[in-house]
Amino acid sequence: MRYSQSEIEQFTHEAITRGQCVLRGHFPAEKLRRWNEEFQPLLEAHVERERGNENRGAQRYYVTLPFIEPFADEEIFCDADVLAIVENLVGKDFVMCQFATDTPLRGSDYQDLHRDTPPLFPEIKVETPSFQLAVNFPLVDVTEENGPFETTYGTHLMTKEKGLQKIEAGEIKLEKLMMKTGDLMIRDVRAIHRGTPNKTDVPRPMCVVGYSRRWLFRPEVSIRIPRHTWESLSWRSKHLLRFNPRVESLDEVDTAEVYQSFAY
16 A cells, blocks of 8 residues: 555545545556557547437546456556545445546536435435545546536535535635546545536546445446456455446447436
């Protein structure tokens, strides 16, 4: 592990109180640049296939990553520091449930302010501790021009209605998050946020690895794992991925995205 226990606790505290923490320069940038090279043809094929079905906004695409090399990399999704923080937030027996990308292209716009999940118990108007997390990391440097993630701090601890009221009143500000290739963010998906326009000609892929408490099941974001990949994984990775379906080959998998309802 790169960080001491006290540093892990500090990151955890930030995520609990602010709704997110950022680990700068944590992943190898060169590895993620290779991911970006391998991702581009996947993105192009997806854009062609999903043209007209831009449910995340114009020129913005959600693409599930195939769980094969180079993406099925335990140094990324099973990173010891990240998992230590995640465990502090959602308990010892958490699971990995999502492995995908969100990419705005030129022509994208501001999304509506939203959360990525509804509250567990909306009828009581009280937020619970964290139950679902996203670990986000870009495959290119994120700048003011190419569509930075815009988020708020502390809104995961209040109802969406109260959070929006505070944003409207100027009591809570929207913050653009600039990230270098290799930076990562661990966030509670209830924090109010939005995507912003990419004004460049270069796609801005943002990866998302989802972790949640073991009892939370959202079938639209499952990971399909080829058996030959499964057999090569460590025990820790298999435990993280234990509820995801295994397949003989990804050739038998329908590539149509089923994660359509994403904003709450």
